[in-house]
Every structure is written in C-alpha cells, then in structure tokens.
Amino acid sequence: xxxxxxxxxxxxxxxxxxxxxxxxxxxxxxxxxxxxxxxxxxxxxxxxxxxxxxxxxxxxxxxxxxxxxxxxxxxxxxxxxxxxxxxxxxxxxxxxxxxxxxxxxxxxxxxxxxxxxxxxxxxxxxxxxxxxxxxxxxxxxxxxxxxxxxxxxxxxxxxxxxxxxxxxxxxxxxxxxxxxxxxxxxxxxxxxxxxxxxxxxxxxxxxxxxxxxxxxxxxxxxxxxxxxxxxxxxxxxxxxxxxxxxxxxxxxxxxxxxxxxxxxxxxxxxxxxxxxxxxxxxxxxxxxxxxxxxxxxxxxxxxxxxxxxxxxxxxxxxxxxxxxxxxxxxxxxxxxxxxxxxxxxxxxxxxxxxxxxxxxxxxxxxxxxxxxxxxxxxxxxxxxxxxxxxxxxxxxxxxxxxxxxxxxxxxxxxxxxxxxxxxxxxxxxxxxxxxxxxxxxxxxxxxxxxxxxxxxxxxxxxxxxxxxxxxxxxxxxxxxxxxxxxxxxxxxxxxxxxxxxxxxxxxxxxxxxxxxxxxxxxxxxxxxxxxxxxxxxxxxxxxxxxxxxxxxxxxxxxxxxxxxxxxxxxxxxxxxxxxxxxxxxxxxxxxxxxxxxxxxxxxxxxxxxxxxxxxxxxxxxxxxxxxxxxxxxxx
Numbered sequence: 001x002x003x004x005x006x007x008x009x010x011x012x013x014x015x016x017x018x019x020x021x022x023x024x025x026x027x028x029x030x031x032x033x034x035x036x037x038x039x040x041x042x043x044x045x046x047x048x049x050x051x052x053x054x055x056x057x058x059x060x061x062x063x064x065x066x067x068x069x070x071x072x073x074x075x076x077x078x079x080x081x082x083x084x085x086x087x088x089x090x091x092x093x094x095x096x097x098x099x100x101x102x103x104x105x106x107x108x109x110x111x112x113x114x115x116x117x118x119x120x121x122x123x124x125x126x127x128x129x130x131x132x133x134x135x136x137x138x139x140x141x142x143x144x145x146x147x148x149x150x151x152x153x154x155x156x157x158x159x160x161x162x163x164x165x166x167x168x169x170x171x172x173x174x175x176x177x178x179x180x181x182x183x184x185x186x187x188x189x190x191x192x193x194x195x196x197x198x199x200x201x202x203x204x205x206x207x208x209x210x211x212x213x214x215x216x217x218x219x220x221x222x223x224x225x226x227x228x229x230x231x232x233x234x235x236x237x238x239x240x241x242x243x244x245x246x247x248x249x250x251x252x253x254x255x256x257x258x259x260x261x262x263x264x265x266x267x268x269x270x271x272x273x274x275x276x277x278x279x280x281x282x283x284x285x286x287x288x289x290x291x292x293x294x295x296x297x298x299x300x301x302x303x304x305x306x307x308x309x310x311x312x313x314x315x316x317x318x319x320x321x322x323x324x325x326x327x328x329x330x331x332x333x334x335x336x337x338x339x340x341x342x343x344x345x346x347x348x349x350x351x352x353x354x355x356x357x358x359x360x361x362x363x364x365x366x367x368x369x370x371x372x373x374x375x376x377x378x379x380x381x382x383x384x385x386x387x388x389x390x391x392x393x394x395x396x397x398x399x400x401x402x403x404x405x406x407x408x409x410x411x412x413x414x415x416x417x418x419x420x421x422x423x424x425x426x427x428x429x430x431x432x433x434x435x436x437x438x439x440x441x442x443x444x445x446x447x448x449x450x451x452x453x454x455x456x457x458x459x460x461x462x463x464x465x466x467x468x469x470x471x472x473x474x475x476x477x478x479x480x481x482x483x484x485x486x487x488x489x490x491x492x493x494x495x496x497x498x499x500x501x502x503x504x505x506x507x508x509x510x511x512x513x514x515x516x517x518x519x520x521x522x523x524x525x526x527x528x529x530x531x532x533x534x535x536x537x538x539x540x541x542x543x544x545x546x547x548x549x550x551x552x553x554x555x556x557x558x559x560x561x562x563x564x565x566x567x568x569x570x571x572x573x574x575x576x577x578x579x580x581x582x583x584x585x586x587x588x589x590x591x592x593x594x595x596x597x598x599x600x601x602x603x604x605x606x607x608x609x610x611x612x613x614x615x616x617x618x619x620x621x622x623x624x625x626x627x628x629x630x631x632x633x634x635x
Contacts, residue, residue: 001313002029010036016176019193026209084144088125090116090152099139106135112152124153134615141545172235173197175242182247183211186324196235200227203234212305213250222246307365308399315341318405322365322397330376335363335386335395342396342412349394350441354479359440359449359472361389363397364409364425366433371454375434382458385465392469393438400433417446424451436461438468440475535594543590547583549574557625559618563588563600564630577624582614584623588631598631 003018006029012018025032086097086108095115097108109120116123126132127150130142173196181190190210194203200223204215222245224238307325312318316339323337338345342362349360363380366372379385389395400406410422417439428435428451436452449468452461550558557577561584562570571591575584585595600609602623609629612621623629 002027005029006032009033012036019176020195023194083146084139085147086150087148088112088150088152090118090154101140101144103139104135105133105137105139108150109135116152118152118154118157122154122156124155125150126153127151131614143541172241173233175235177234177239177241178243179203179239180243180245181207182245184247184249186211186321194234196233198234199231200234200237201230204230207248211248212309213248217251219249219251220246221248306367306399306401308402308405310402311404319397322399326376326397330381333383333386334376334381335361335389335393337363338394338396342416345394345396346416346439346441346446349439350446354476354483357441357476357479359393359438359468360446361393361395362435362437362439363395364433364435364437365397365399365401366430367399367401368430369433369454370431372434375454375456379456379458379461385458385461388462388465392465417448421448424448428453438465440468440472442475535592538594539590539592542586546587546590547576547579550576557619559624560626561623562626562628564628565591565593566598566631566633575618577619578617580614581609581612581616581618581621584618585610585614593631597634599634600629601632603628603630 002022003015006022007013007015007018010018010033012021021036022029022032025035082101083098084101086099088095088097088108090112093116095112097111099107099111105125106120109123109125112118112123112125113120120135127148128142129144133142175196176193177196179190179192179194181192182188183190190207192203192206201215204218204220207213207218208215226232227237227239305325307329308318308322312321319337319339323339326334326337338348340348345360349358351357365376398405398409400409410425413425414422421437425435432453432455434454437448438450438452440447440449449471450464452464456464550556552558552574559575559577559579560572561575562572564570571588573587585600588598588600589595595610598610601607602609609621609623618624
C-alpha cells in the first residue's frame with residue numbers, strides 16, 4: 001500500500017526506483033515524497049525538456065532521475081515530448097536508454113558507444129519488430145510502444161573473461177534481492193527487498209526495527225557459510241538470487257533466563273526505587289537493555305516488551321502481537337481476544353441473529369498503571385472470568401500505553417460510539433487503568449453499559465459482568481420476539497412471492513432468451529466496431545506519417561505508380577525514386593489495404609513486391625520511372 005501511494009503521488013513508474021527511495025527514508029511515506037519534491041524543484045528546468053539519457057545496470061537508481069510528483073495546477077510545466085524506454089542487452093550487461101520519440105536510431109547507438117565502449121561501426125543493434133532499420137530511421141516512424149527490448153551483436157569483438165566477470169559482479173551489486181525472513185517467535189514472515197550493495201549489518205538493523213530484537217540478540221539461520229562478516233554486501237555473501245529464505249529469533253542467554261525466573265516469581269507489582277535503578281545502570285554491559293528488564297517504564301517490575309507496537313498500521317497485526325505478548329506475560333488462560341478491527345468485532349457481537357448476539361467487552365490496557373499486572377494476572381486470567389467472558393462476550397483489546405495508540409483508539413471510538421465515549425476514556429487517569437468497557441448494541445446506536453476500572457476484585461468484576469448480562473438478556477428477549485414476528489411475516493410474503501414467480505417463470509425465460517440474443521448481437525457489433533476503429537486509427541496514423549507527394553518536375557528522379565485495387569479503382573501517386581518500399585506499403589495501407597492482408601504485384605513480369613526488403617528503394621525495386629501495380633488479397 002505504501003509503494004502504491006508513493007507511486008501515485010510522485011508519478012514514478014519504475015518499481016525498483018520507488019522501493020529504493022522508500023528504503024532511503026525507512027518507508028516513511030511523507031519523508032520520501034518530500035525528498036522527491038525537493039529533488040524535482042532543484043531540477044525543474046531539466047524536467048521541461050529532458051535530454052536523451054542512459055543508465056547502465058551497473059549504476060544504482062538515483063532519486064535525481066525520478067519523475068516529478070503530481071503538483072497543483074500552479075506548478076504544471078509545459079507538456080513533455082513522448083519518451084521511449086529501451087532495455088539493451090550486451091553480453092553480461094544491460095543498459096537502460098531513454099530517448100525522445102523524434103530521435104533517430106543512430107542516437108541510441110551513440111549512447112551505447114559511450115556506455116559499452118563499442119565503436120558504432122562494429123555494433124549491430126537487433127530486436128526491432130519491423131526488421132533491421134537504418135541509423136537515420138526516426139523512431140516515431142516505427143510506431144514503438146513505450147518500453148522496448150533490444151540487443152547488441154559485435155561479431156568482430158571477442159569477449160574477455162575478465163570483462164565478463166567484472167560485469168557480473170557489478171550487476172549483482174545493483175540487483176534487488178528478495179529476503180523472505182521468518183520471525184519464529186511471532187510466526188510471521190517479512191518479504192524485504194534490498195539492493196546487492198546493502199551490507200548484512202544494515203539488513204540486521206532493519207530487521208531489528210521490525211521485530212524489536214536488538215542486533216546483538218538476533219540468532220539467524222540461513223546465511224551462507226561465506227557470509228561470516230557483517231560488513232559484507234549481499235552480492236558478495238553468496239545468497240540465492242532473486243529470493244533467499246532466512247529465519248531469525250531472539251538468542252537465549254543466562255541473563256535472559258534469570259529475567260524470566262524473576263518474572264515468574266513476581267506475585268504482585270512492586271515499585272523500583274532510585275537506588276535500585278542505580279544498580280542496573282550498566283545492564284547493557286551484560287547484553288540486556290533496560291527496556292527489556294523493566295518494560296515500558298520504571299513503575300512496574302519484571303515487564304517485557306510492549307503489548308502492542310506503536311503506530312501499527314494494521315489493527316489485526318497489532319492484536320495478534322497483543323495476544324501473543326499477553327500470553328507470554330500472564331499465561332495461556334485468558335479471554336479469547338477478537339482479532340480484527342473494532343468495527344468487525346461490533347458486527348460479530350451486534351449484527352447477527354438476535355439469539356446469537358453478545359455483549360462487547362473492550363479491554364484497555366496501560367503498562368504505566370500499577371494496577372495492570374494485578375488486574376491481568378488475578379482478574380482477567382481467573383478461570384471463572386475467562387469462562388464467563390468467552391460464553392457471553394466478544395472481547396476486543398487495545399494497549400493505550402503509547403500516546404499514538406491511545407490517540408488512534410479515541411479516533412476509532414469516536415467513529416463507532418460517538419464523542420461521548422472518547423471523552424469518557426480521556427477523563428480516566430493512568431492509575432485508574434486498565435478499563436473494561438461493556439457495550440450493548442441497540443437498534444439505533446451502541447450503548448456503553450458499564451466501565452469497570454482496574455481497582456476491583458474478582459467477585460466485584462463477576463457481579464458487574466452479570467449485571468450487564470441481565471440488562472442485555474432483557475433487551476435480547478425483546479429483539480428475539482420482534483425478529484420472530486418479522487420472520488413470520490416475511491415467510492407469508494415469501495410464499496406469496498414464490499407463487500407469483502411460478503406464474504411468471506415462462507415469460508421470464510422467454511424474455512431472458514431474447515435479451516441474451518440481443519446482447520450477443522450488440523457484443524458482436526461492438527467487437528466489429530472496435531476492430532474497424534482500430535483499423536481506421538492505424539490507417540490515419542500511416543496517412544499522417546507519409547511524406548508529401550513530390551512535384552512532377554523536380555531535381556530528383558520521380559516514380560509515378562498506378563495501383564489497381566480489387567474493386568477496380570486505381571490509386572495514382574508520385575514518389576521520389578529514393579523512397580523506401582516501406583513508404584509505398586504505408587501508402588497502400590492508408591487507403592485501407594494493409595500489407596498483412598494484401599500483396600502488391602507487378603503486371604509483367606509478375607513479381608510480389610511485398611516480399612522485397614522494405615528498406616530498399618523504388619529504384620532498387622525497378623519501379624521507375626513509372627509502373628502499374630495491382631493489389632491481390634492474400635490467401
């Protein structure tokens with residue numbers, strides 16, 4: 001999604017270039033777009049009339065060659081000429097060439113001469129769909145698509161081993177490697193693209209940002225034996241191209257085991273004094289971060305990673321992380337947290353059949369509160385509470401420890417329950433968390449029945465849950481009664497409709513058959529119209545591309561041709577004797593006789609002109625000074 005938004009905002013069609021720009025900004029969409037805008041503002045004059053440029057595959061993509069983003073109307077510049085992209089292969093090298101449509105073939109060869117160090121006289125440029133072309137041929141006359149592939153042949157130059165080896169190594173440095181990295185603890189795969197010039201150390205740092213595992217604690221599987229130095233580039237490490245599979249997990253250590261034992265021995269929350277904190281100032285010397293030993297703050301002991309990552313874009317992924325971390329902290333016996341958006345949880349709880357509806361319990365966690373550990377371990381994980389919630393509630397959870405996550409929750413609540421609920425959550429202080437909101441669905445709106453704070457007991461929590469359930473049960477019985485009456489009315493109406501539909505079945509089938517026949521006729525007509533329009537567009541383009549008819553008296557030899565059509569009409573036109581046969585073919589095609597369907601023949605001796613080389617002239621084809629030809633449909 002980030003890549004698609006970035007391309008839509010900047011107009012960069014090259015996927016590899018867009019990924020490189022995003023990686024330079026750590027996939028920060030706004031920062032990447034601002035960087036492209038700044039580069040484009042510095043090269044605005046060049047963007048109006050871009051010269052013919054080339055970029056070898058041995059050079060990494062640069063943001064300076066990126067397309068300028070789509071700017072407001074006051075920034076619109078003059079319309080640029082149509083540019084053609086050519087991917088030219090030569091032995092082990094690939095050169096990207098971008099030229100204007102009005103350029104000649106020779107200009108491409110000049111660019112390749114500079115890039116490949118191959119003289120033009122020894123260079124054969126192959127791969128043209130219309131056959132071999134001359135250096136003076138204008139690209140526009142070839143009617144090429146935007147992206148094209150060509151290759152260079154140099155039969156007079158023998159390849160050298162050193163040149164080939166260096167080219168392969170240089171190409172590997174600029175290839176994009178797809179690393180499929182499996183995070184074993186989270187049971188999640190990451191598909192990451194890196195250029196071959198990226199070092200192993202840089203890859204590990206990026207993975208650290210994704211998995212919250214510091215580089216020094218990462219334990220890897222899948223690196224080749226040659227990848228022993230983290231300063232080594234991916235191209236030189238020996239990994240598979242284009243895709244390589246790796247796995248990573250947190251390395252276990254005696255210090256970490258001690259931390260787990262400390263966590264298991266904690267029966268309640270305790271405060272860490274300033275003197276205790278001093279004893280752990282140098283904990284990093286043992287390979288353990290303070291954040292890993294004390295959690296999100298110093299107010300609680302034996303705290304691991306945050307229950308929910310900050311600024312998570314996907315609510316489902318955030319809740320998967322929340323559930324996994326909750327199980328790690330407090331054990332597997334806990335309520336079943338709904339994995340999905342709050343809207344999906346509301347749909348599951350409120351909008352099914354009346355007999356299947358449930359209450360919605362929204363659990364809001366805050367690691368900064370001293371009540372969180374006790375509430376989770378003694379209330380939320382109590383067998384009676386877990387069983388009651390699982391049977392009668394849809395439980396959805398969110399971690400508001402981080403301000404960004406709290407702001408996102410308030411936005412979600414405002415959208416689904418209105419501003420009153422969001423304002424209610426704002427009024428609760430940190431030490432009043434965690435909160436358990438009991439929400440009941442009604443016909444017109446959703447209602448918050450109760451807000452249970454963290455300073456409660458198991459019995460009080462159960463009583464309040466049962467009180468909410470009584471209110472809900474009374475409402476549910478009314479909904480069931482209304483639903484049964486509605487279904488009875490709908491059944492009567494459905495039986496009447498079925499009887500009526502039986503009487504109309506024959507007419508409907510007849511009408512449908514007529515409609516299908518009409519639709520098929522329209523489809524065939526549309527196909528024929530599209531084919532005719534396409535032929536007409538090709539004919540007009542060929543007609544506009546024809547050179548003007550020379551005068552009868554001029555300095556150059558003139559060839560006058562009379563062409564008899566299958567209908568008996570004659571096409572008469574003058575051509576220069578040096579005109580290529582391709583121009584003659586285009587003239588005939590512009591009159592509605594494409595040379596793919598018709599052949600052009602001489603009267604005597606009978607010759608098939610369409611089998612001759614289109615690059616040869618009328619003089620070479622002996623169609624001078626005048627000749628009568630006739631068109632004949634190909635079999």
